[in-house]
Amino acid sequence: MAISRQAYKALESVTGSKYISEDPVIMQGYKSGPGGYEAGLGYERVMTVLPAAVILPKDTEEVQKIVKICNRYHIPYVPYATGFYGPKTHCHVDDELIIDMKRMQQFSWDEKHMYADIGPGVIYSSLQQEAFNKGCYGVIGGGGAQCSAIANLLGDGWSPLSLKIGLPHRRILGTELVLPDGEIVRMGSLAGSDDPFWGEGPGPDLRCILRGFTGLRGCLGIVTRMAVKYLPFIQESPKPQGIAPNTSLALDEKRIRWINYQVPTKDDQVKAMYEIGAAEIGGACTKVPVFWRAIAKAEDKEEFWDIWLKESEESLKNFHLVRVMLIGYASEEQMDYELAVLDDIMQECHGKPRRTKASDESWLKNADSAGMWLMTGSYVSVEFVIESLNQSVQHGESFAALKASEYTPPLFPDFGDPGWFQNFESGHQGYSEFLIYWDQDEDTSGVDRFFLQTSKMNIENNYYSSHLGPHQPLYLTGPQYGPNYHLWLLKVKNEFDPDWICHPPVPLAHDIFVQRAEWMHDMIDWEVPEKFPMPSWTATLTKEA
Amino acid sequence: MARDDRFDLSVTKKNMEYAAEVAKDKRLTGDRYKLSVIDPEYGDGKGNSHGRYDTPRTPLEFNIEEIKNFKYDMDHCIKCKGCYWVEHTYNPGVKFNVRCPANLWNDFDAFGAMGKMRIGLGVIDGSLEWSPTLLQVLYACPLCGACDVACKRNLDLEIELSLEALRVKAVQDGVAPLPAHKTAVDKIIETGNIYGEKSDRKAWAKDVKVADKADTLYYVGDNTSYKNPQIAQATATILNKLGIDFMLLDDEKNDGNVVFSIGMMDLARKIAKENIEAIKATGAKRVVVSDAEAYRVMKVDYPKLLNIATADLGFEVVHILEIAAQAIEDGTLVLTTPVDTRMAYHDASSVSRLCDDWTPYKGERGWMGMIYPGQRRRRGREGLYAQARTIMAAIPGADNTEFIRIRENAFDICAGRGTDIAFPALTKFATAHRLDEAKECGIETIVSADPQCRDAFNAYKDPKDGIEAIDITELIVKAL
Amino acid sequence: MSMINELEKLVAKASDKAADLEVYAKDMSMMPAGYADAVVWPESTEEVSAVVKYAYENNIPVVPVSSQTHMYGSTIPKQGGIVIDMKNMNKILEIDLKHKFVRFQPGVTWNQMYEELDKVGARIMMPFTPLGNRSVLSDTLDRCVITNTVYDYGEVTQSLEIVWGDGSVFRSGSGSVHGFAADNTPTHGLYTPSRGVDPSGPGLDFYRIVQGAQGTMGIITWMSAKLELKSQIDKIYFAPIEDLDYANEFLYKIMPRRIGQEIVLLNKVDLATVIADTVEDIPELCAKLPEWTLAIVLSGVKRRPEEKIAYEEHYLTDVINTTFKDISLKPALPGFPGLGRKLLNILKTPWNAPSWKTKPYGAYEDMFFIARPEKASEYVEILSKVVAKHTYPHTMIGAYIQPIEHNRACQIEFTFFYDPANEAEKEEIAAIVYEAGVEMMNNGAQFTRPYGNLVPVIYDRAGGYTATLKRVKGIFDEKNILNPGTLCF
Structure with a gap:
């Protein structure tokens, strides 16, 4: 079956034939995986299909028309911005349409009021450079430099820079959403005007339905325009240097610098983070997975393993680093002040500064997520959660223990490293991320099982989690958070x-x-409804199916 | 049609079959999940013995004549689209931030490397049949290597070789060359040059000193010989000025650039062999070229075709850029005449990210995709990025500027490697886009080391913009 | 069985006595009186839930009330029903200095919060002179703009416990983990690793929909909010301002450098009224004060507080000397000895009710909106033109500009002081607010907290938003029992 001729012609009339295709070659170009985020796994193999057609609208009006046609002819569709976020942003059902948003690259900047007004085709690194040019900066979230800023802000949007900048949903200002039924809702100051500079109201805040910590993967409509708040930075844009792959941003250390401190114990590491938060200094403060250091040192994959396999549980257990970025937003004197405060803290925490380059390779303009694939070819962050530093520290340990207990292999050997943690919003929140790697050419069912098991572990240990909503079985997590957030989510979806x-x-x-x-069936120990509360066409997918 | 049928998820049969197949796999039960992490069998400190991780090693050769060599690379593309955008550190903002001309010309993902990798898998597993669209996807692309250096910033996937292998496969399967390419190839076979010219190839060689015997041989190339003789004259003038004696081939023929680039390996190999033999027969130790594409094809693709290393060619291949820049640094070439124009250098792909030396590779791939033995990847680091800039900076009072996208991030205008022959609309589009960038940067003169680029710029420029393109050799001669 | 008998079974205390209902029938606003049929004073989430379930089953409106003073009419029962007065739910459940949050019930007042936090060396971000007897939760949820401008992450709301329109109890944010109970504190032993400090999720950003909702989307039974550690040293600086645009340019320059904590701009009417010890002092103060006064508080926090203030002072000196020579920023306002200490105290503490705005004539009407700072003088001009058409004196209008988020925006608040017995004046003010409000909207003012006679205009203009809001309301309060007649519901 394919999209009916009548429907296809209607769609074609919206964009013109240049921007729609159902050619099998073009469809294959939109295949999810087999490499990539969350790809090469069971979900991707079992749940994704090639699209029946792809269409590239140029503006909101076209998006709305397309969505209305889809509703009229019952063509399932998925919005697709840059396609990086793995299988969950690709087609799941036959005869589905991809609405590829890449042409919508509208951009304007309000320098005084520090926001960019953008379309979903605009990517983070471009936007960050525009921000630098105006003395501002934002966060490049985990999707990395090349992902759509809008898509990422709908589901992610944090990095070590969140120490100062804070949570992503606070940076979403006036937003235009084409609802699943084709109606348009404009939020914030766009609601009653064409000015997107403010995010709230009027009255109750409909940004409620844009995301829920880690996003809805496009199942509640298509954002066609968003004003994104940027924050003031130093006024000189850091300059790029080097030739790929050894490129970085040169930092004027009088105004911005990274400093690595080695501390003797994990307690000291955590204490340093609390104290940096309490002292309200720093632009970033983080402990990243230890193997990233090996990635940074290695010329290639083979060298990575040469370096990494020299480590052991013992060597990792005794290696504690705190990586801090200081920013003299106001002046060199501010930098001196922050250095002095940091020095006080590090003396209390027995920290010794280590040699640190006067450059930024990772966070200012990058979030080098693509580099995560170098060493094994397959990667996913099985958890990336914002909660207290209290949870963050325990959380990583739990993941490491679970991973070691049954899942290594197929997951790669990491010698018990508890992953990444740091503080956000000057210590109001903590963050933990646990990254897993495997060889996708091996049997990956264990990875699927580990992913699900982490959700159960979170529930058992009362951890908050990023993997709620569409990221794990909704009926597993739903009753355990809220409780019953899934029922509300489903009501909104159905509305x-x-x-x-x-x-x-x-x-x-x-x-x-x-x-x-x-291979997942023996893990289903939660209550699954006889029939999922979806339209009748999904009737075959109940427990007994 | 009943909606119930249209949306039934169970009709995604391939998925269901896969699920059933995996479920039957005995490896998925029992002890598979019970292995302990604390196992001395992995990581003995010497990078050996990953016994518990039982990925078998499989033979691997970086040989583009067998497409399956690149299945790993196609399988492991993560769709980060680093191949499309200018490298993030250098990303200039929302304008001129793309480095893939093919995908800028045609927006569907299929036209970017991430799409082509997935399409390649379809070609390998036979799920995609050859079609005009498939050929367009593969050939409406300058093979400029932007995607390759992008991917090798983080992933070390062999994107350029995968793309070349796909074209070779198309030829192997008898669906390529494309008609326009076939015509060009026929001319090469018939006349020894891509234009089908029968006139004197050396007609340019007046008023310059050409040696009968020397260590250096100047390989001129089709374009320079017939379309841009002034470049040949300028090159000869520079060599003469530097006191470098040079020979010419008695019967110079096409360099095989297009033939290789479109995937006709047998013919390309024949041309390579003949040219190498002809060069060797002169006794030259060094071949100087002024054409970027001749530089790349001789330095990289001849060795690739013959399964030898660049170092084993038997002679050195250098671009006149290198000689002139070195001479300026040594003080043997002094530029004295001001050139009153605002200039910028256009990094042609073949003298930049595409020209790292070639080394054949034969080994194995194993656990986590590691290759045994290891090999230094070709990441475009050996490009002639500095040389042109050294030359231009040496011109007195030079008003030099830069494009927004430079060096390994430069935007290719699709004028070479046969792209312009089959897809002139793409060449026109890409050139016009680069000219827009020139305009944005206030550039009056675009300096290039690739005569094809020079021609395209001058062919597609809008006279109102007051932009002209010249070859670096022409510039040097002007400034002498 | 009568409603009151039913309610008495569900909550600790309920009443349908006229005297009790009278308390909720009116407030400080010009909104007409409205009477509930009963009032309940629950003491726990379970009781709130039980009452809402009862109301849901019987289709009875419920009006949640948390504060003891109300200014904008939003808690006046407009369709009868049950007032749920949360004042007895007034516990601070937890203060966590390590993770810098406080979790508290809706009856907790600004005075109570200030005192409890002050004891442990902490503070919560406050709006300008919040009334000491108002609910911290209500004002925070209503997005009252805070005076502190330095934190990039201004919003203080974290996890919430919400009773939805069907009476079900829900926790939003990271407090949604199972096992997270009201007494989920280390001392009570019911400790979850999650401390409830992430506002977002689960699944949807539920906290957003109850913000600015004036009790129409759900009833909040506790809130976790960010606190900050108390500053070690505070220094206040004043600049007399005649040219508002120039002052704003100065703020555009310094605020992105993260200089200053509390920053406010008050016109002479507002400042005089705030600082006057007696009503009689106001005219004299007005006469002496500059047209506007800019107040900036520099604070030294936990470590090396003097050095922090020093680099901020040096920065300000440098900017003034090089670019803004006409800004005279001094630790005191000439001619007003002692004002520094006085205003610093006002900025750092809640205001004991009644509001200073009642000083001149006993009543007041506010209009406030979000705007670009560079347009502030334009709005002042619009208001002047509208007022000029009426008899209400221009000299009686207070104006307060609150910069927000490094001055990328501001809240502008105009206050009209009036005699509550003067019906003609009330009508005139209502007309001015309406007329000026519409004109300001036409010129980019964003009325994000809709109150009074502008509500229908605001929602009418935001047609698509309003329609979607109604659909969402239908999900969380399907019978429209939560504070009906308010906003667009």
């Missing part, structure tokens, strides 16, 4: 998309995955 036209079967896709993937 705006009663026929589940927009990216079906998200947010229940992971529920369906575990039903379909027989």
Whole structure:
């Protein structure tokens, strides 16, 4: 089956034939995986299909028309900005349409009021450079430099720079959303004007439905425009230097610098973070996975393993680094002040400064997520959660223990490294991220199982988690958070998309995955409804199916 | 059609079959999940013995005549689209931030390297049949290497070789060359040059001193010989000025650049062999070229075709850029005449990111994709990035500027490697886009080391913009 | 069985006595009176839930009330029903200095919060002179703009416990983990690793929909909010301002450098009214004060506080000397000895009710909106033109500009002081607010907290937003029992 001729012609009339295709070659170009984020795994293999057609609208009006046509002809569709976020942003059902947003690269900058007004085709590194040019900066979230800023802000949007800048949802200002049924809602100051500079109201804040910590993977409509708040930075843009792959931003250390401190114990490491938060200094403060150091040192994959396999549980257990970025926003004198405060803290925490380059390779303009694939070829962050530093520290240890207990292999050997943690918003929050790596050419079912098991571990240990909503089986996490947040989420989905036209079967896709993937069946110990509360066409996907 | 049928997820049969197949796999039960992490079998401190991780090693050769050599690379593309955008550190903002001309010309992902890798998998597993679209995807691309250096910033996937291998496969399967390419190849076979010219190839060689016997041989190339004789004259003038004696081939023929680039390996190999033999027959130790593409094809692709290392060619291949820049640094070439124009150098791909030396590779790939033995990747670091800039800086009072996208991030205008022959619309588009960038930067004169680029710029420029393109050799001669 | 009998079974205390209902029928605003049928004073989330469930089953409106003074009419029962007065739910459940948050119930007042935090060396971000007897939770949820401008992450709300329109109890943010109870504190032993400090999720950003909702989307039974450690040293600086645009340019310059904590701009009417010890002093103060006064507080926090203040002072001196020579920034306002100490105290503490705005004539009407700072003088001009058409004196209008987020925006608040017995004046002020409000909207003012007679205009202009809001309201309060007649519901 394909999209009917009538429907296809209607779609074609919206964009013109240059921007729509159903050619199998073009469709293959939109295949999810087999490499990439969350790809090369069971979910990708079991849940994704090639699109039936791809369409590239140029503006909101075209998006709205396309969505309305999809509703009229019951064509399932998925919005696709840059396509980096793995299988969950690709087609899940037959005869589905990809709405590729890359042409929508509208951009304007309000220098005085520090925001960019952008379309979903605009990527982070471009935006960050525009910000630097105006003396501002933002966060390049985990999707990395090349991902759509809007898409990332709808589901991610943090980095070590969040120490000062804070959570991503605070940076979403006036926003335009084409709802799954094709109606347009403009939020914040866009609601009653064409000025996007403010994010709230009027009254209750509809940004509620844009995201829920880690996003909805496009199942509640398509954001076609967003004003993104940027924060003031130093006024000189850091200059790029080097030839790929050894490129970085040169830093004027009188105004911005990274400093690495080695501390003797994990307690000292954590204490340093609390104290840096309490002292309200710093632009970033983080402890990253130890193997990143090996990545940074290695010329290539082979050298990485040469370096990394010299480590051991013992060597990692006794290696504690705190990486701090200081920024003299106001002056060199501010830098001196912050250095003095940091020195006080590090003396209390027995920290010794280590040699640190006067450059930034990772966070100012990068979030070098693509580099994560170098060493094994396959990677996913199985958790990336903002909670207290209290949770963050315990959380990583739990993940390391779980990984060691049954799942290494297929996961790569990391000698018990508890991953990445840091503080956000000057210590109001902590952050932990646990990254896993494997060889996708091996049997990866263990990776699927580990992913699900982490959700159960979070529940058992009362941890907050990024992997809620569409990221894990909704009926597993739903009753355990809120409680019953899933029922509200499903009500919202059904209100705006009663026929589940927009990216079906998200947010229940992971529920369906575990039903379909027989190697996951013995793990289903939560209550699954006889029939998922979706339109009748999903009836075959119940427990007994 | 009933909606119930249209949306039934169970109709995604391939997925269901896969699920069933995996479920039957005995490795997925029992002890598979019970292995302990604390296992002396991995990591003995010497990088050996990953016994518990049982990925078998498989033979691997970086040989583009067998497409399966690159399945790993195609399989491991993560769709980060680093191949499309200018490298993030250098990303200039929302304008002129793309480095892939093919995907800028045609927005579907298929036209970017991330799409082509997935399409390549379809070609390998037979799920995609050859079609005009498939050929367009593969050939409406300058093979400029932007995607390759991008990917090798982080992933070390062999994107350029994968793209070359796909074209070779198209030829092997008899669906390529494309008609326009076939015509060009026929001319090469018939006349020894891509234009089908029958006139005197050396007609340019007047008023310059050409040696009968020397260590240096100047390989002129089709374009320079017939379309841009002034470049040949300028090159000869520079060599003469520096006191470098040079020979010419008695019967110089096409360099095989297009033939190789479109995937006709047998013919390309024949041309390579003949040219190498002809050069060797002169006794030359060094071949100087003024054409970027001749530089790349001789330095990189001849060795690739013959399964030898660049160092084993039997002679050195240098671009006149290198000689002139070195001479300026040594003080043997002094530029004295001001050139009153605002200039910028256009990094042609073949003298920049594409020209790292070639070393054949035969080994194995194993656990985590590691290759045994290891090999230094070709990441475009050996490009002639500094030389042109050294030359231009040496011109008295020079008003030099830069494009926004430079060096390994430069935007290729699709004038070479046969792209312009089959897809002139792409060449026109890409050139016009680069000219827009020149305009944005206030550039009056674009300096290039690739005559094809020079021609395209001058062909597609808008006279109102007051921009002209010249070859670096022409510039040097002007400034002498 | 009568409603009051039913309610008495569900909550610790309930009443339908006229005298009790009268308390909730009116407030400080010009909104007409409205009477509930009953009032309940729950003492726990369970009781709130039980009452809402009862109301849901019987289709009875409920109006949540948390503060003891109300200014804008939002808690006046407009369709009868049950007032749920949360004043007995007034516990500070937890103060966590390590993770810098406080978790508290809706009856907790600004005075109570200030005192408890002060004891442990902490502070919560406050709006300008919040009334000491108002609910911290209400004002925070209503997005009252805070005076502290230095933190990039200004919003203080973290996890919430919410009773939805069907009576179900829900926790948003990271407090949503199972096992997170009201007494989820280290001392009570019911300790979850999650401390409830992430506002976002689960699944949706639920906290957003109850913000600015005036009790129409759900009833909040506790809130976790960020606190900051108390500053070690505070220094206040004043600059007399005649040219508002020039002052704003100065703020555009210094605030992105993260200089200053509390920063406010007050016109002479507002400043005189705030600082006057007696009503009689106001005219004299007005006469002496500059048209506007800029106040900037520099603070030294936990470590090396003097050095922190020093680099900020040096920066300010440098900017003034090189670029803004006409800004005269001094630790005192000439002619007003002792003002520094007085205003610093005002900025750092809640205001004991009644509001200073009642000083001149006993009543007041506010209009406030979000705007670009560079347009502030334009709005002042619009208001002047509108007022000129009426008899209400221009000299009686207070104006307060609150910079927000490094001055990328500001809240502008105009206050009209009036005699509550003077019906004609009330009507005139209502007309001015309406007329000026519409004109300001036409010129980019964003009325994000809709109150009074501008509500229908605001929602009418935001047609698509309003329609979507109603659909969302139908999910969380399907029978529209939560504070009906308010906003667009």
